Amino acid sequence: MKKSGAEILVQGLMDQGVDTIFGYPGGAVLPIYDALYDANIKHILTRHEQGAAHAADGYARASGKAGVCLATSGPGATNLVTGIANAYMDSVPMVAFTGQVAQALLGRDSFQEADITGITLPVTKHNYIVKDIRDLAMIIKEAFHIATTGRPGPVLVDIPRDISGGEVEYKDPGPVNLPGYRPVLEGTEEQLNKAAAAILASERPVIYAGGGVINSGAHEELKKLAELLVAPVTTTLMGLGGFPGDHPLFLGMLGMHGSRYANYAVCEADLIIAVGARFDDRVAGKFDRFAPGARIIHIDIDPAEIGKNVRADIAIVGDVRVVLNQLLPRLQAKLPGAWQEKIDLWKKEYPITYVENGRLKPQQVIREIYNVTGGKARITTEVGQHQMWAAHYYTFTRPRSFISSGGLGTMGYGFPAAIGVQVACPDEVVFDIAGDGSIQMNIQEMATAVNYNLPVNVAILNNGFLGMVRQWQELFYNRRYSYTELINPDFVKLAEAYGAVGLRVDKAADLKPALEQAVRTNRPVVLDFIIDREDNVLPMVPPGESLENMIG
Template sequence: MKFSGAEILVKSLMEEGVDTIFGYPGGAVLEIYDALYHSSIKHYLVRHEQGAIHAADGYARATGKPGVCLATSGPGATNLVTGIATAYMDSVPIVAFTGQVACDLIGRDSFQEADITGITLPITKHNFLVKDVRDLARTIKEAFHIATTGRPGPVLIDIPKDVSIKKTKFKYPETVELRGYRPTLYGNPNQIRQAAQLIMDAKRPLIYAGGGVVISGAHKELLELAELTGCPVTTTLMGIGSFPENHPLSLGMLGMHGTKYANYAVCECDLLISVGARFDDRVTGRLDEFAPHAKIIHIDVDPAEIGKNVRVDVPIVGDVKNVLAEINKQLEPQKRPQWEEQIRHWKETYPLTYSKEGCLKPQYVVEQIYEVTKGDAIITTEVGQNQMFAAQFYTYTEPRTFITSGGLGTMGYGLPAAIGAKVGRPEKVVIDIAGDGSIQMNIQELATAVHNEIPVIVAILNNNFLGMVRQWQEIFYEGRYSYTEISGPDFVKLAEAYGALGLRVTEAKDVKPALEQAIAANKPVLMDFVVEREENAFPMVPPGGTLNRMLGG
């Protein structure tokens, strides 16, 4: 029996265990949508293709499973580009399907034609243009394998319309063999021994945990390493949730808007153990003064990251879960009272704080979100001050509960990502902590949430500014607010127009009751928290500065 390419695509997805797709139909994918009509796969119709890929991204980050999205050719495909780049920077497993004009029309500037494989070549882990229906099932198998193994990332499959129509026999491959693609999963035993010895010999060791810990599910091994050696742990933005922030050894986030005590610890440690992190500029500040007294162990599944930004004394290529498990076997329990006392002194002297005077503070809103949820929620964010406040003032204790665009810093990410996260983890309360600027970039996805009865909550920290850009203008441009003051819509009326619940809060005493009402509503809620207009996100390392010279806080 023969099946069309569209039917083969759907059957292949079912073989991969896919039960959820986010997408938007169009002419080049009509055959695929017709095949989906008869399948058991749940399709969520978004209101913009960027919403589809961000939702797939949020789904992947919340569940650990690959996210899947579908768009038509031309503008439908190009509308995925920002979301693909977002996933690529943060190593998120996504398989994106795009329609394409028929094979004989490719390269002729045909209606709704775009060279999407060429466009996305720098921002995908791999991509495919399938010109023969007989290659489709194998290509899909390879795409899921590539997206989810080694360092995960987005893979795109471009399918011409005639390929979706033509028929062939269906046989889904059981295995994948890709020449030249063999991710290293286990660390070199000699380097693991060297790392273990350095840890045992160090007087002031520090663990620097990144998103790789979350991706590999290595949070238990990380906790064991920290408790076994008495080693404090600081995380990147993407590593938040990999180590419980209510643990005595937790230093919270490091870097540009990290805690002062985390940054001071980096500057004074004699051994830095980097686990699944990439030493990006927002973490390191000036490279020549980053961890100046430390030897560095760098554990990462991607060999291209090791030595890319900083010198490394012991490089270990491998899946961090496997590597940490092997290192832990070679360690003995240790105490470092002088280092512990120094860390305790920094924590007491430089706590994360803010002024309680004046109007409603955005930090207070985030703290109340934590109090109401008791930490049992998934928090997504937009990008800017809202993102930093969410990272600083909510206490995360589990992996995959903080979902944000880290590497690319994509405004408009949080709402569709929240939708994807809620679809993937329906038992969790999901709250998007947003700014009044970034929320408007994909506000149309509120319709997706309402139509599909997905009870996500959006908490807008509304200051009538593009907050982070305004902060930089205040500090570095002598307060010249060049085109950063904005006037948004009436968010309560906008929520009601979409069919969601709209709530406005202007005073601190009303924050907790409003949040409790939003959670109890069990429907999409848009909350307008009117906050202090010129509140700044501190501490802050100035661009080009060093971690031990922070502003504010």
């Protein structure tokens, strides 16, 4: 049977089980949009391509399936770039399709031409430009295979207009055969035995868990490991929810905005078990002074992460879940001792806390969101102070409940991501915890939320500042607040103008009723919380310091 390129694309999406895509039409994707017009695929029209990329990312993180976004050539494609880079840094399975000018016009600086495969080379796991319509079906299949297996990541497929508009006799592409792509899933016996011996010999172990635990679905195995060894668990920002936040062995985050007890535990540990984490500079501080007295076991699916930033004494390359299942039978239960007592003392001595001063505190807001949602909401964030407060004060107990831009640190991520999360989880309560700066970076997606009646709640922690930058200016630049104060629109009126609900809260007494109303409302709600203006995220490790040197 003959099929157009656009029809082959639709067929490929259906074959991959894709039921939802996020996109924005344009000239070079007209054939594709024509095929989508009567396809059995839900298309969410965002108001900016960046919104489509982040929404696909949020959808992927909430569902575990590949997120799919679609944009036209040129500016449509370049507008996806931040979202693709964001997915790349956080290992999110995503397939981005872009239209391209017809091949006859390629390389001639044609209208809306951009070399998007060249531009996205460093921020995709792999990318393609389709030059022969007979390759299209296989490329789509390979793209999903690469995006979702091994260490997940974004794959971009650039489709010239003559390919999507062309026709060919359709053939099933058959199995994927990529000789250069063979992710290793299982650890080797030798490394597993070495790791088991090191674990059994250790007296002061700390488990350091990252986003790999969530990507591989290893949260149960991680809990078993921690409980078997009575080993405290600290997670990265990406790892939040990979271990129950209310578990007695949980230490919270480590690193720049980690808890004191997590950082102290890492500094005094004799063994670090790194599970699906990559020793990011915000986590490890000074690389050569990370966990100075510890042997380090590094379990990761990406061999290039081993020894990249911090030395690994024992490396196990493999899928975290598979490796933990291989490792667990080699271990024996341990009993709590002096190490666990010491950590409990630190926990009592240095809790993460804040001082009430009569003004509305951001920490209170987060805590109340937790209370009102019973800890069951899916939380997305933007990037900045509010993100760290969300990480500290909302207790995440299940994987895929905290969805945040970690590696790239993309302001403007949280709101479109929340839209993607709400599409993936239509019956759950979704909150985007935002700052007054970040929310304005993709505020146009309010129209999308209203358009599709997605009852996303946006909690703006409004302090009239780019708060995190202001905090650094306060601490390290002598309070010279250079261009960090914001004159903001009236967010309540803005919400109403878009057809959403707007609520303003400026005192603690109104918190609970407003949040309850927001959760009850089956429409998008913007909550404008007027918070204490110059509050800081504390404690913190100053940049370039090692983890024991915390301030605040």
